[in-house]
Amino acid sequence: MHETDMTKALILTVRNWWEAQPERPQISQVHLTVGQFTCVEPVSLQFAFEVQTRNTFLETAKLVIQETPLIAFCHHCQQEYRPEIGVQYACPDCRSPMEDIRSGRELKINRIEYCSDSAESYASNL
Amino acid sequence: MHQTFDAALEINLLHANQEGADHNRAHFDAWGITCLNIMSSPGAGKTVLLEKTLAALNQTLKIAVIEGDMTTELDADRLRQYRVPVIAINTGRSCHLDSKMVAGGLHQLAHQYTPSDFNLVLVENVGNLVCPAEFEIGEHAKVALLSITEGEDKPLKYPVMFQAADCLLITKIDLAPHLEIDVNRIIANVRQMNPGVTIIPVSAKTGEGLTVWFDWLQSQIPSAEKIASKLPDLTSA
Numbered sequence: 456m457h458e459t460d461m462t463k464a465l466i467l468t469v470r471n472w473w474e475a476q477p478e479r480p481q482i483s484q485v486h487l488t489v490g491q492f493t494c495v496e497p498v499s500l501q502f503a504f505e506v507q508t509r510n511t512f513l514e515t516a517k518l519v520i521q522e523t524p525l526i527a528f529c530h531h532c533q534q535e536y537r538p539e540i541g542v543q544y545a546c547p548d549c550r551s552p553m554e555d556i557r558s559g560r561e562l563k564i565n566r567i568e569y570c571s572d573s574a575e576s577y578a579s580n581l
Numbered sequence: 582m583h584q585t586f587d588a589a590l591e592i593n594l595l596h597a598n599q600e601g602a603d604h605n606r607a608h609f610d611a612w613g614i615t616c617l618n619i620m621s622s623p624g625a626g627k628t629v630l631l632e633k634t635l636a637a638l639n640q641t642l643k644i645a646v647i648e649g650d651m652t653t654e655l656d657a658d659r660l661r662q663y664r665v666p667v668i669a670i671n672t673g674r675s676c677h678l679d680s681k682m683v684a685g686g687l688h689q690l691a692h693q694y695t696p697s698d699f700n701l702v703l704v705e706n707v708g709n710l711v712c713p714a715e716f717e718i719g720e721h722a723k724v725a726l727l728s729i730t731e732g733e734d735k736p737l738k739y740p741v742m743f744q745a746a747d748c749l750l751i752t753k754i755d756l757a758p759h760l761e762i763d764v765n766r767i768i769a770n771v772r773q774m775n776p777g778v779t780i781i782p783v784s785a786k787t788g789e790g791l792t793v794w795f796d797w798l799q800s801q802i803p804s805a806e807k808i809a810s811k812l813p814d815l816t817s818a
Contacts, residue, residue, distance in 0.1 A: 540740065563594065
C-alpha cells in the first residue's frame, strides 16, 4: 500500500506549510492532482488520508483529488490522443509508439484552502 | 465572519523521495559507481539473475548488492556465497524501496567498505510491478524483468513499470516451447509504450542471452578514462 507512504509525504508537506503560518489557520481542503498514468489509486489515497489525519490538525480537512487523463502526443500525426490504459498505448491512427506523454503523470499538491476565523465568529459559535 | 483563503503549493507528492534519490545519485557519481535498480514481480528471477551475474562478472567488475526484501535475508544469503558485499534492507511492510532506505544501505556500505573501490551497485527491489516504478532510488538505469510465464498482457496492465525501464529482460525463455505464449507479442506490447528499451530474452537455466545481458551491463559503466577525466587532478597539487 504505497498510498500510505504518499499520504505521509502529503501530510508532512502540508504540516510544514501550516507551521510556517503565524496564525496556524484551520485547513478546510487540500487539493491534489493525480494522473491516471501513475501507480496511485485515488480511493486508497482518500482512505489513507482519512485514517492518518485523525486527531491531527487536518482532522476536519477534506482531500480533493482531481484526476488527469492520460494524453499522449503523436509526432507522426501531429495530434494528441488518449491511449486506452491496459489495452492500447500506440497511436490509434498510425500505430506509432507512445513516446510523448502530455498528461497523466501528475502527482501534485496544488493548493490548500483555509479559513481565517476572526474572534467574533468563534464567539458567535458558542 | 470567516473568510476562505487559498495557498498555492504546486509541490510534487514525491518531492522528498526525489530529493533523496538525487542525493544518492550524487554519492554514486562521486564514488564512480553505476547503480542499477532491478525490478520485477515476485518470482520473475531477479535473485537467480544476480547469482549468474555475480558468478560471471565478479572478477571483471567490483560489485556490491543492495537487497530489498520485505522480511527475510534469504535472498541476501544466496548472494553472499559469491563473496560480494550484500547489504540487506528489510522493508518491513513497505512494498518497495525508497530513496531513504537505499541511503541507509549506502551508509552501511560506506561504513564497512571503501565505496570508491566499487564500480557497480545492483539494487534488487522488492518483488512488485506497481510501486517500485514510482519511487526513484538514485539509480542510473532501471532494469525490469518479466518472466514469460506471467503472460503477454503484463506490460499493458503495469505500464508505468515497463514504460520507465531502460532494459527489459524476458526471463525463463527456455520455457517458451512448453507454453502457449507469443514472445513477439510481449515485445510488441512493451515497444508500443517504450520504443527505446533494450529487450533481452534470457534463461538463467540454459544460459541463453546471458552474455548479451552482461555486455549491456558493462556498457552502462563509464570507462576508467572517462571516470578519471571527471575526477579532480591531484597531481598538479
